[in-house]
Structure formats: C-alpha cells, structure tokens
Amino acid sequence: MRTEIATLGEFGLIRHLTEGIAPVNPSTRYGIGDDAAVLAYPADKELLVTTDLLLEGVHFDLTYVPLKHLGYKAAVVNFSDIYAMNGTPRQITVSIGVSKRFSVEDMEALYAGIRLACEAYGVDIVGGDTTSSFTGLAISITCIGEAQKGRVVYRNGARETDLICVSGNLGAAYMGLQLLEREKSVLKGNADDVQPDFSGKEYILERQLKPEARRDIIRQLSEARVLPTAMMDISDGLSSELLHICTQSHCGCRVYEERLPIDYQTAVMAEELNMNVTTCALNGGEDYELLFTVPIGDRDKVDAMQNVRLIGYITKAEAGCTLVARDGGEFALKAQGWNPLQEGQAK
C-alpha cells in the first residue's frame, strides 16, 4: 500500500504523524500546533540544547537501513549528546524534508521509530515540520534537556591525574556498518537476491542500526555521587573525542590498548575483514558510548560501576596524547574519525 504524501498536504501529514502524542514531562507546556513550542523549566535547572542534521546518502543509506530504525537512531543520537553533558533529554523538535519517492507509509515508519525512542527515553515531541525535498530524505532533530544547576559536565574540565573511563565497548557500530556495506556489494553483484546471513553478527548490526544512549551510566554516576570532570559521547571515534577533551582541557593523556573494551563479535568481524581491531575501536565512530574523566579519588566508585572501564589517565599537555600498545610501544593518537566533509575517510 502506498499513499502519496500530496494527498495529505503538509499540515495533514504532520497532524497524521503526530496524532495521539501526549507530553509526559511537566516542563512541556505546549507542543505541536502553534508558531513555537512552550516549555517551562524550574530555576534550579540549566537547559541543554543540541541539534543534528542527517542527510540521505551522507549519514544513512536506505538500501540497508529500515526507516523505523533510522527514526529511532536519529532521535537517540541527540539524547546521547544531552546525557554527555550529564543531563536528561526532555523534548525534541523534528523537521523532515522528503521527496516524492517517499510515501505516507514511509513517513509513518520513520515517525514510529522516532516515537518509540521518545517513549523509551521519556522525551516529548514538541515540534514537527515536514517539507518537500527534491533529493531524498533530510532529518533535522533538536533536543532540549535539563541538568541540575552546577552539575553540567563540559569537555574542558579534565585535570592531570584524572582517570579516563569509557562505557560499554568500542568499534562494534563500525563493524556493523562494514558488514552491511559488504552485503550490499555482494547483493549488487548477484541477481539471485540471496538473503544475507547475519547469524552470530546480531550484536554489531544492532549497534549500527539501533544504538542506545547511555542513560544508565548517567544514573550510576549520580547514584555513586561521582561528578566527572569532563565528558562527551563517542560519535566520531575514541581518538577524536579524546583529542577534543585534551585540547579543550589543555592536557594530555595516556590510554592503554589492552584496556580498550571490545566485544567478541567486533573482534571476529575485524578478523574476517582483515582489519586491525584496535584501529576500529579507536576510530570507528557511532558508538554513542560515554567517554569521561574522574578525579583519581573516585577510582573505587567507578570500579564498582557496571559497564564502565578505566582505559588510562590524564597527563600534562606536554606529554601529548599517547596510546600505549600491548607490546609497550607508544603511538600518538590521531583523529581519523568519521568526517563527512573530508574525502577518503571511513564512513
């Protein structure tokens, strides 16, 4: 079944897609339907605002990304930015540009993913806008969140001797992408339309197609009364993000290859593709894990946390940013992360 978007029109489509949305946050006073959304936050909160623009062909490939997953991911990556400030996401606005290739049912699938993510994370959709596009799909999401006053964590607070921690594991989303790209090129060369076999690779696929934001880590930090000195989420790769924190904090770092958390499926896939798994973990991107630094006195507290790994420590700026390999060799960290403005980069 395919319903043309033109049959509903802009206002009709938005009404249809946002039907039944009921806000769950007291800070949401008025959502979709006026010139602007109206929010009211108590005075003991600071507000966090982040935004993301995703374009077809650059940030996603619809030949292997289902629209519902795309919607889910588009929302979650914004939530991740709010958690990375030690905050809680509360509202999003969603703008979608859509060409005639897409039907009302396609938009329903995309919105179903966005709404699912919002339900899972307790976030209200307060603004929506659809417009036509000549060239594929464009999704712009802005997320508003809150943090307790004085508890916002920036990238610039890391200090010498602080411990460097990461949540979860690294490189899996990138390996999932490599797998999808491989299957895509296999299918292209094969008229028999063989169904790809993804068994044993579910985890890396899910990390690519349906990432989650680390709300659990923010909760654990709060419960353990640990306030990180610096934090950010890992979207462009660990190396790139570590360099951001070190540059903005005017410090250096030492991280240990043997400490990098890597899932079994990530390692198997890297082996299969004849890639260096450490490189994947350092530069893979799209992990949406949290990278944070804590004062050395908090070591026992972070050791006791679930899904958190100490990978190194902060040094003086003059010491540079160093990866200590398994064999004791030392390498300067480089930002080779995903950068869609530079050619020849890993996607």
Add this chain to the structure above:
Amino acid sequence: MRTEIATLGEFGLIRHLTEGIAPVNPSTRYGIGDDAAVLAYPADKELLVTTDLLLEGVHFDLTYVPLKHLGYKAAVVNFSDIYAMNGTPRQITVSIGVSKRFSVEDMEALYAGIRLACEAYGVDIVGGDTTSSFTGLAISITCIGEAQKGRVVYRNGARETDLICVSGNLGAAYMGLQLLEREKSVLKGNADDVQPDFSGKEYILERQLKPEARRDIIRQLSEARVLPTAMMDISDGLSSELLHICTQSHCGCRVYEERLPIDYQTAVMAEELNMNVTTCALNGGEDYELLFTVPIGDRDKVDAMQNVRLIGYITKAEAGCTLVARDGGEFALKAQGWNPLQEGQAK
C-alpha cells in the same frame, strides 16, 4: 577566490565561521564547542522553541538569492515565530548541509547573513554544525526564546467580537518573488546578459529577499498593555493563517477587502502581471507580518499603534470565515497558501 571546504574539514569550518561570536544574553551560559549548548532562564519566564528546515530548490533559488540574504532570512523567519508567541528570541542553533559546489567563501557569506540578523535582533548563535550534502544546500535553524510567564499568546484564544489586526502590509514578498522569477526567465532566454532594471521595485524585492520580523509590534503591544487573545505570523498567506486561528479558537471571522493593507509597489506589480492584488494579499505568503486578535475594548489602543491595521472581527464558528469584498459580495476564505508538499501551488 575559492577555498574548498575540505581544506578546513568539519571542525575547522565551524570554528572559522563562528570565530569571535560572543553571547549578549545572560541566559546563554555556554555556546558552541561542546555536545550541547547550556542555557539558564529565570523561573518567571516560559521558553519558546521553533525550528525550520530550508532546502535548496524548494525554499530558495540561489540563481537570484544572494547567500548573505539567505542567511539573514533563514534566521529572521525563526525570530518571527518567537515574536508571534509574544516572546523575544534569544538563541539559535544552525545546522548546514553543503555540497562540493560551495566554497568556504560561500559559507562565509551565508554565515555573515545569519550573524547580521543575530546582531540586529540581539540573538546568540549557540550551536553550529556543518555536514556535507550530495545535493545542494540545506539549512536547519532552531530558535529559543522567552516570554513572561502567563503572557504567551497562542493561536487558540480568539473570541467572538474580538478585533482582527495585521501589521505592515501584505502581498509584497510574493510580488517580489514574481518579479525575480520573471527576470530569471527573461535572462534565461537572453544571451546578452542584460542587467534587470529593478528601479521603483526596491521595496517588494527587499520584502522577498530581506524580510524583517515585527519586534516593533511586540514592543508596542507591551507598552500599550495589550495582550492579544490570539496571534501568529503570516508566512503562508493571510487566508491560511486566519483559518488556523479560527479553527484552533473554534470561531469564525469577517474580514474586509477594503481594509487589507497593500503597498503601492505591490499594487503596481500586480497590475503589471495582470494579477488580482487582493488574491496576492490573501494568499501570497512570506510576509512575516503579525496577525492578531484583541478584545474589542482595546480598540482605541490598537488604533493608536503604528503600522497596525484593523481588518475585521471574530464571529461565531457557524458564521464561517468570510471575506467581504469592496462591492459587498461575500466569499469564503480558503487556504491557498504556499505549500511545498502540494503540487501546482504558487511557490
């Protein structure tokens, strides 16, 4: 001179474009450079959030829109949405998707326009993001503003006997667009590259290329202690917006053709193009004037305001939405406004 964007990369480009930006609003705690911007608003304010996605070929045509003007307009249309809630814009985030056709200098021009608008209206740029695009230019701007608690004006508060007011004049931006489209097609058919003659048409061109948001009207309303019962900005045409207010307020309206404010240049251009000027004023779009309703007891106050015209009044819903023509004939108002999701509409 043309500098390729790839020479700077994503982070370099954003750093370059946002260099020297210093916030002017006390509510801006931290701007560009972290996972999210940090804002702090006092408890007596409500927050307003609006967002817009502009796509090349759909919302703008770079053959006749200079990039600096485009940047200015992209920001101002968001400010207009905040004023339309009886608020004041304070912060914007800017996401730009850009293809290789564009140079660093192009992005400088676009950003110069955005920054100029922000300076003129006292708004801080707190978030920026650029990414590559395969297909032209995409601009997504989110604006955050504030209103005094209890002073937000929605679309749904109009009541029977309220007076209907509009600021400025209508149809000029649409006539400016028609003029630009005509010159474009003339130039296409003419190899001699004749410079178009726009003398005597400066006003309608400016209304199309460099619209302003009606901050002055919001100030006047505040000074006169008039709180409109309903308000919105006119972006899709007066008819369409009146129908929004009437639908959401569960009422009808009567507006008078002879009361519609129309500039001399708009009338001349309509004549030249053999178009009905009333139709242009009703359906033209992109005026960014304010449409609002006030209790009948405020009549003297709005009469005394600069650049505000009474055009009719609110009725019971059963009376419908009616335009009373000069000759006394009555017509049902229809939304024929600009809708890029429906084909065959005026652009």
